[in-house]
Amino acid sequence: MPFSWSKYKKPMLLLAPMAGYTDSPFRQIVKEIAPETICVTELISADGIKFGGEKTLEFLEFNKKKERPFIVQLFGKNPDFFSEAAKIVASQGADGIDINMGCPARKVVNSMHGSALLTTPKLAEEIARTTVKATRLPVSVKMRIGFKTYNEKQFLDFIKMLEQTGIQALTIHGRTTAQGFSGKADWEPIYLAKKHLKIPVIGNGDITSAEIALKRLKKLDGIMVGRATFGNPWIMAEIASALTGKKYTPPTSLEEKIPLILKHAKIDIKMRGRRGLLEMRKHLAAYIKGFKDASKYRSKLVQVESYDDIKKIFAEIRD
16 A cells, blocks of 8 residues: 555654665664654755766665655755656655755755755745656655744745645754754744644654653654664654553663664675765764763774674673
8 A cells, every 4th residue: 555644653753864874774773673663764866866876876775675664855956856856766666755845954055955945935835846746656845944033924834835735744843944953942833833734744853752752742643753863773662652652661781782783784784885884883883872981982983894893892892
């Protein structure tokens, strides 16, 4: 059965798209821990897909048995390129397309991509409408509550406009672009959006525990978790269990976590060779954060040259 935002079991739990982190190996690990999770790819350039960029197309690789539903997030500013990219993404077996209107990174915003689209509603509308028309896949949007500041009227006008384009879900991060990831996320505009829209609304921002997820959910259709998963993918199982009234006890000792950490490394290296090893280094450093002698071992882990190096270092930590 094709993926549907409206029919998917509520409340939904999503892994946020994060450049350099939410690649296929990490998504597979999250899905193993919390199978209910809807994973979204790192933001992928619509331009790069349109022109067949080799490195860009690698972002579309996924494990068809382990990662579904597989949602591809596109960024860019050319509606025609979104149309072409949507067709290619569909041909690669994706289950849905998400349009990035929320990334606050300076490089992205300066190119009029990501959350810069909040400043050009007509272009944002054209991109969303064009993408919806180009594919049968459900199209969603991820955005922020504003660019420089939050303005309730502008915000409501923008989200109502998006709904009219035919998108099937909306994820909202409770910060402005100007805030980046500083300060606290404001969830009131997200709750307001839910009151005004018929499509599913998902909240994002500062979800760092199952307790906070439950507190923030209210009448929303789902929760998206991002930076809190760095080094702690187990948080997704904690939240998934809490959202369904179940109890989950995450591993607390490093020794308990090591088998999954090694599995993550093995998947990454097998899938991408040396590039996977290099990408894995930051994950390894994050996994040991907060444990005894973390700084000592972190300096070793960010220099590993093989899977055997990783095993050897974790064997030292256990000793």
